Amino acid sequence: MTAPRPLGGKVAVVTGGATGIGAAVVARLADDGADVVLGALTAAEGEAAATRLRRDGREIVPVGADLATAEGCRTLIDAAVHHKGRIDILVNNAGITGPPAVAEFTEYDDARLDAVIDVNLKAPFRCARAAVPHMAPGSVIVNITSVAAYAAQVNASAYVAAKAGLAGLTRALGFELAGRGIRAVHVAPGDIQVQPDAPAAQPGPFDRRTPLGRRGDPAEVAAAVAWLCTVEAAFVTGTGLVVDGGWISY
Template identity: 35%
Template sequence: MKRDDPPYYGSITQCHEVPITFPAQHQDRQPGLEYLMNPKPVYDNPNYIGTGKLKDKVAIVTGGDSGIGRAVAVAFAKEGTDLVIVFMKSEERDAQTTKAAIEKLGRSALLLPIDLRQHGAADQIVAQTLERYGKINSLINNAGVQFPQPSLEAISDKQLETTFDVNIKAMFRLSRAVIPHLQRGDSIVNTTSIQAYIASRNLIDYASTKGAIVSFTRALAHSLAGQGIRVNAIAPGPIWTPLQPASWSADTVQTLGADTPMKRAGQPYELAPAYVLLASDDGSYITGQVIHINGGQTMAS
């Protein structure tokens, strides 16, 4: 299909049958809301059939209400996992959709509307997870924000603090709170970004946090290797999630992903199996690594 053809919203029974372009749209605030997007992100591949790789496990997914987090939660549920979905209160409608999708697959979902920036948020998440399920097997640190600015001078102290508080400080604190409850064979998977490797000039603070996540992942993996706890990361490229219309102008959104070798944006379901790999025994000899899922953008880097 040519780039200037109308958007294609067909079945996802074949991976190439996903939207190529998007209608112009913008959301005025973060976090973005999935139910307002057109078209809706594709979070589930019906051809993905679970085989019990994570049977009776418990996973915490931050930012699990929508986008990549929702896709990961659904894939984990297919593999037999019960989920804890951490999200902002304004994302309640999206979170309920995720919960319904998980329960339809026969698994349980605990919804926790908690601002990760709040003092004590990490301890609260862990306490409520243990109260409900009695254990934690995987932590998916996925929540993130970005606020494009034309220059470093345009980044206010408030924005700088928000970006670092959500993207890396919250990840640090929640990992620290979860680790005492993990056992040999359990795992942490962090969402970093292609911005850690090919940084955009208008995402200086965001790219900085994503680079920090890469180093955090490697250092923590080294620290926990002796305990048999694995720590890895996924670095997405342009993926059709609520973060996109909440970050960019309506015109920019239309051609999201056009600059990748594959000439399109990715869909959340295309990342989910990699998180399953890193959280399951299939990834038992993988730690301290970053998997790049970006339509080929880093091939020449």
Template identity: 35%
Template structure:
């Protein structure tokens, strides 16, 4: 899989799985746009990549804001001339409210869905005009999509549907779009949200360990690469066998 001089935009790349995506993409020779709302975290990741000999730039990006998404895509195009890949990782997760549908504040729910579902759409709409044939997009879903627990799971289920719908819309442009559905993955965000419950989930899984950001990056690199040139509209579980769909 050759990614030399390819350009990738990674949203939510300032920590967790998104940071793992950004650093692995850089290690594979890509020029990385770290699209992150938290400037301190985003600039730290860029510095780490540059210190390791990679090429990266930080663009402060709010994926829930259309103008911010457009500005990010235009900055990437201005700096690197094109966008080959987009990884839509940004989401409200580690500090999200743990409430049910019957009592969550509706303004909060609107913001949550704007970021966790429509953020991927807004970034795709912003980036696709700068993407040549053969480009690819990877969305970040979750096994929570099939757990029927709260608005986080519903957001991820909606993202799966969005992924498949966009696969239909973008096929004529020769742009592929797929999603990764991580199982419980060792990040601070998981610990903030699930705490010790994550360890209980692991006990029920065939491959009984937490996932790692590297596990997700391996899958993302495959889906971005020409090795997956006839795969689009697919939701790939990377979850140690947590969910088996037949």
């Protein structure tokens, strides 16, 4: 007899679900029994990822939407509700650091600043705002922040500000939505090896090594997200889980 899966029957929306941490989250939630609406920048990118990530009969619905805009956020959530009728889990994972990936504070022009804030902070706000009316008690919002929410990084001032703001938004939503029975939490990854061919023992875009001696795997972040979506985490809200191998501990 097959054991019940911890997220069986749940409907999840994952933004930025086509690659990296987002793709790992989609795969893990599907493995755990959820049907997943996969948000990607384009419909083609989303369809390719959904084909690659489909698991064991679980439904993965790709939706192309540019979350840098309010219209894109509405498009994604509206599509999820149209296909599935409700949302039990919202994972706000989509994020950008640039372009370029790093820049000195004085080099951030308004266009670059707006792009980083729009995707990393305003999109999670907008997606949550649109999703909450379709979420029942027991639902959860998981925001993917970063160790940048806790520790400054060189030449990433806009990104650091956005991720710190997203951690603050998580605390606010945890408080404000508690009366509805909806939880809000965040997961803060450290140095994660999102490119499979990168050397795991070397630091990536970070300026020091992780104490555990390697970079993290996207699946390890996805495991944290999945646990926070289960009933075992029912008393966890308004706070974050750092998945960084001890990076911010020194």
